[in-house]
Amino acid sequence: MSFLAELDEVAAEKHSESPFVAIGGASAVSAVVEEFYSRLLADPQTAGFFSALVEIDGLAALKRHQVLLLAKVLGGPDHYDGRDLGAAHGGLDISDAAYQRVSLHLLTTLHDFKVPMDILQAADSTLRAVKPQIVTIEA
Numbered sequence: 001m002s003f004l005a006e007l008d009e010v011a012a013e014k015h016s017e018s019p020f021v022a023i024g025g026a027s028a029v030s031a032v033v034e035e036f037y038s039r040l041l042a043d044p045q046t047a048g049f050f051s052a053l054v055e056i057d058g059l060a061a062l063k064r065h066q067v068l069l070l071a072k073v074l075g076g077p078d079h080y081d082g083r084d085l086g087a088a089h090g091g092l093d094i095s096d097a098a099y100q101r102v103s104l105h106l107l108t109t110l111h112d113f114k115v116p117m118d119i120l121q122a123a124d125s126t127l128r129a130v131k132p133q134i135v136t137i138e139a
């Protein structure tokens with residue numbers, strides 16, 4: 001079974017009232033993640049951070065981790081098996097400006113997929129809460 005089908009199966013059983021299910025489950029989250037990274041790659045302020053991974057696997061592993069993290073944050077199944085966010089971003093020299101840009105792309109993508117305002121607000125709070133783990137340089 002694909003990891004997406006597995007998320008939906010577990011969500012139907014144990015997380016049926018979650019925002020994850022409300023916005024359309026794994027296929028919706030996966031579509032959001034695809035669009036999110038295509039926006040990050042199209043934006044000169046963020047594209048460079050991802051070029052090495054594009055070469056390695058076309059961002060496949062990163063996208064999988066991002067789907068799993070979003071599923072968890074949206075109250076769906078917790079199958080996230082990536083690194084913690086501090087470890088994943090510590091060596092990347094991410095500034096506040098780059099962080100703002102990535103957050104903006106995620107929130108506007110969610111908005112464009114018609115995710116309701118209360119869920120957008122919760123996503124915004126989560127992004128603010130993880131900021132100290134991600135931003136490591138001043139400028």
Ligand code: HEM
Nearest residue numbers: 049050062065066069082083088094098099102103127134
């Ligand atoms: C705003 C909140 C952010 C969240 C929730 C987030 C989430 C994630 C997740 C879940 C991973 C996968 C970790 C793993 O595979 O072990 C990851 C990796 C990565 N993130 Fe972020 N991220 C955020 C911000 C940023 C920003 C601002 C940048 C760059 C400007 C960035 C660039 C990257 C890169 C390049 C990787 C791959 C690192 C590697 O595999 O070596 N992220 N992020």
